[in-house]
Amino acid sequence: MSLFKLENVDYYYDNHVKVLDNINYEFEPSKVYAITGKSGSGKTTLLSLMSGLDKPKSGKIIYNDNDISKIDEDKYRSHHVGVVFQSFNLLPHLTAIENVVLSMDIANLKVGNKKQVALSLLNEVGLDEEKANRRILKLSGGEQQRVAIARALSFQPEVILADEPTGNLDMHNEKQITEIFRRLAHEKNKCVIIVTHSNSVAASADVVYDLEKAKENLA
Amino acid sequence: MYVFKNALKSITRTKSRNILIALIVVVLAASCCVALSIKNSATNLIQSYEDSYEVEAWLGLNRQEMRFDMNQNKTQGNEELGNPQDFMKNIAELDVSSIKTYGDSEYVKSYYYTIQTNLNGSGIEKVSMEDSNVKYMTGGIGKNGESKNVGDFSVVGYSSLDAMTNFVNGTYKITTGEMFDPVSNDNNCVISEELAEQNELSIGDKITLVNPNKEEKTYEFIITGIYSDNSESSEFSMFSNAANQILTSYNALNAVVENSSQEEESTLMIQTDARFKLVSTDVIEAFSKELTEKGLSSYYTVSTNLDSLESTLKPIQNLSTFATTFLIIVLAIGGAILVIINMINIRERKYEIGVLRSIGMKKHMVLGQFVIETFMVTLSGIIIGAVIGSTITVPVANKMLESEITSMEEETNEVNSNFGFSAKSVNMTPGANEATPGRGKNDIKEVFGGENVSYVDKLNAIIDVKTIVELILIGVLLTIISSSVSMVFISRYSPLKILSSRT
Numbered sequence: 001m002s003l004f005k006l007e008n009v010d011y012y013y014d015n016h017v018k019v020l021d022n023i024n025y026e027f028e029p030s031k032v033y034a035i036t037g038k039s040g041s042g043k044t045t046l047l048s049l050m051s052g053l054d055k056p057k058s059g060k061i062i063y064n065d066n067d068i069s070k071i072d073e074d075k076y077r078s079h080h081v082g083v084v085f086q087s088f089n090l091l092p093h094l095t096a097i098e099n100v101v102l103s104m105d106i107a108n109l110k111v112g113n114k115k116q117v118a119l120s121l122l123n124e125v126g127l128d129e130e131k132a133n134r135r136i137l138k139l140s141g142g143e144q145q146r147v148a149i150a151r152a153l154s155f156q157p158e159v160i161l162a163d164e165p166t167g168n169l170d171m172h173n174e175k176q177i178t179e180i181f182r183r184l185a186h187e188k189n190k191c192v193i194i195v196t197h198s199n200s201v202a203a204s205a206d207v208v209y210d211l212e213k214a215k216e217n218l219a
Numbered sequence: 220m221y222v223f224k225n226a227l228k229s230i231t232r233t234k235s236r237n238i239l240i241a242l243i244v245v246v247l248a249a250s251c252c253v254a255l256s257i258k259n260s261a262t263n264l265i266q267s268y269e270d271s272y273e274v275e276a277w278l279g280l281n282r283q284e285m286r287f288d289m290n291q292n293k294t295q296g297n298e299e300l301g302n303p304q305d306f307m308k309n310i311a312e313l314d315v316s317s318i319k320t321y322g323d324s325e326y327v328k329s330y331y332y333t334i335q336t337n338l339n340g341s342g343i344e345k346v347s348m349e350d351s352n353v354k355y356m357t358g359g360i361g362k363n364g365e366s367k368n369v370g371d372f373s374v375v376g377y378s379s380l381d382a383m384t385n386f387v388n389g390t391y392k393i394t395t396g397e398m399f400d401p402v403s404n405d406n407n408c409v410i411s412e413e414l415a416e417q418n419e420l421s422i423g424d425k426i427t428l429v430n431p432n433k434e435e436k437t438y439e440f441i442i443t444g445i446y447s448d449n450s451e452s453s454e455f456s457m458f459s460n461a462a463n464q465i466l467t468s469y470n471a472l473n474a475v476v477e478n479s480s481q482e483e484e485s486t487l488m489i490q491t492d493a494r495f496k497l498v499s500t501d502v503i504e505a506f507s508k509e510l511t512e513k514g515l516s517s518y519y520t521v522s523t524n525l526d527s528l529e530s531t532l533k534p535i536q537n538l539s540t541f542a543t544t545f546l547i548i549v550l551a552i553g554g555a556i557l558v559i560i561n562m563i564n565i566r567e568r569k570y571e572i573g574v575l576r577s578i579g580m581k582k583h584m585v586l587g588q589f590v591i592e593t594f595m596v597t598l599s600g601i602i603i604g605a606v607i608g609s610t611i612t613v614p615v616a617n618k619m620l621e622s623e624i625t626s627m628e629e630e631t632n633e634v635n636s637n638f639g640f641s642a643k644s645v646n647m648t649p650g651a652n653e654a655t656p657g658r659g660k661n662d663i664k665e666v667f668g669g670e671n672v673s674y675v676d677k678l679n680a681i682i683d684v685k686t687i688v689e690l691i692l693i694g695v696l697l698t699i700i701s702s703s704v705s706m707v708f709i710s711r712y713s714p715l716k717i718l719s720s721r722t
């Protein structure tokens with residue numbers, strides 16, 4: 001049973017150069033997927049489509065048997081998919097904790113102490129309490145990336161979409177993050193989809209989709 | 220609601236942006252507050268002035284039209300109506316009984332009238348022109364000239380105290396004794412200082428007046444008061460000397476007139492004058508229509524003192540117009556500045572909008588947060604601005620009103636002393652507002668239509684509910700203007716567009 005399905009997805013930007021051409025992928029819960037491809041191959045574009053921020057020019061994206069272009073995209077993003085953006089998309093005037101709590105608020109999550117939950121999530125991705133209370137711009141790129149990961153996990157989505165989540169991290173932290181993703185998939189039955197350059201991250205995944213290969217296959 | 224929490228955080232964490240906006244709003248609100256309270260207190264002042272203003276109407280002969288019609292009759296060979304005396308006969312005379320008919324109207328609050336005639340004196344001599352300090356009587360009454368059969372003294376009978384306009388406006392002032400009661404039938408009178416000096420008369424003395432047409436007919440009057448004339452010497456009549464006026468009540472003089480008219484030869488020429496105090500400025504038209512219906516000749520025109528009201532209110536009306544114009548200009552310029560600042564700020568806000576939308580916050584929630592933010596900033600700006608504005612305006616406006624009230628009160632006290640009454644002797648409670656011709660000294664308060672209480676109330680009404688409501692409306696308007704730029708971005712663009720278009 002697939003949770004997530006891309007059917008004949010095509011996409012091009014305003015200049016009409018095809019970025020995604022007839023993509024057919026399937027994703028299941030309890031697995032870690034890696035999407036690889038060279039820079040500019042369309043990985044971020046694909047993630048935008050999967051997170052409902054944009055719509056395919058043709059083809060369908062099915063989530064839980066629903067075409068996501070036909071459901072409430074805000075609710076879809078705030079409740080069902082946790083997205084780690086390549087450019088983080090954190091709010092600079094808020095602290096790390098506040099950024100995480102905000103997502104929990106938007107998802108209308110019913111937990112006792114949101115700040116406490118947010119702090120333990122941040123601890124899990126390797127940020128101590130002092131850093132968790134800093135404003136975003138006072139954190140390093142890698143630290144910001146980990147805040148973005150914590151935020152994506154905060155409202156307990158079924159799907160996690162992560163765009164280069166370890167792009168700014170050293171080997172040690174990268175290992176830690178991939179371990180978290182693996183646990184989420186294998187212990188909490190999440191569907192984890194990671195876009196990555198890194199061979200080691202790809203190697204830790206259960207399934208690897210190569211966008212480059214998809215193109216070659218078509219050619 | 221997390222939207223509030225977010226809005227508050229956003230305000231406190233992006234201080235520089237919000238302080239700038241708040242400062243502009245403070246300036247705007249202070250200016251608006253000043254303009255609004257000036258406008259509103261001007262409106263109040265105009266209203267209270269209009270409410271307390273005595274609209275007076277009087278009747279005047281349109282001599283030009285009469286002459287024209289007379290000449291018309293002459294050229295048409297209608298000799299009978301070409302003669303002024305005969306022509307006048309055809310016009311209903313303005314006598315006291317018709318005045319009473321005219322005054323008995325729902326449009327008339329009160330009315331008064333005077334009659335005037337000329338009598339000779341026995342044992343008293345008139346003040347000659349050379350002797351007097353070149354102060355002559357105002358024209359109008361008694362333009363008959365100093366021919367043989369015209370008396371030396373101009374005797375005027377008043378129906379009430381407010382008929383004595385010279386005393387009301389302070390031209391005349393009782394220096395010894397006091398004013399007779401105008402509603403009494405007693406033959407009391409007041410005379411000028413000059414006349415008293417010339418004949419060595421004092422309070423309580425009797426003077427004898429003689430019918431100029433028949434010497435046997437004499438009338439006695441007792442002097443109750445002597446007045447001084449403070450008028451400018453520019454007001455004079457060639458023929459009569461103001462010092463030779465003898466003032467009495469209508470009833471007393473009317474008795475004289477009626478007595479003299481028992482015989483054809485001794486009949487006195489009398490001149491009647493009336494003033495009607497109307498209930499409001501709106502009834503003038505209706506009142507003059509009613510007069511025509513009651514038989515007033517079309518040669519009489521109804522004149523009012525409305526022009527003087529309008530000219531009095533003109534400066535304050537100008538002030539009100541200026542305040543309104545100022546308000547509009549301030550709002551337009553301020554609104555434009557706010558939009559420009561928001562356009563400069565929107566780059567940062569655009570990213571925020573994109574982020575909030577990309578993590579699934581609904582459009583209306585983002586919009587709500589932004590509006591709440593702007594409203595809180597604007598509201599605090601308005602509160603500070605209103606406090607600043609009102610501390611500037613209220614004392615100024617109060618001062619304006621205070622001086623207005625003081626001058627009103629001074630006027631009342633002064634009038635009391637003009638009549639020779641002590642301020643205490645006058646009952647300050649306004650009496651029943653019947654349209655009675657006879658009004659004595661207890662009614663003096665009514666002459667000025669003032670109740671002290673109503674003036675005091677207006678002092679507190681400057682920053683009133685109306686001003687507050689208007690300020691809140693301005694706040695809402697400024698909020699809408701301020702957040703309009705972000706509203707456009709939130710509602711028109713998808714999060715991806717916003718995020719990818721920001722640089």
Ligand SMILES: Nc1ncnc2c1ncn2[C@@H]1O[C@H](COP(=O)(O)OP(=O)(O)OP(=O)(O)O)[C@@H](O)[C@H]1O
Nearest residue numbers: 013014015019038039040041042043044045046719
């Ligand atoms: N808004 C845009 N308008 C036009 N072209 C775009 C736009 N965004 C991306 N592209 C182009 O689409 C292609 C795919 O971009 P995308 O960001 O998906 O690549 P990517 O695989 O994520 O690359 P990277 O590994 O560097 O992140 C690129 O050639 C890029 O130049």
Ligand SMILES: [Mg+2]
Nearest residue numbers: 043044086163
């Ligand atoms: Mg990318």
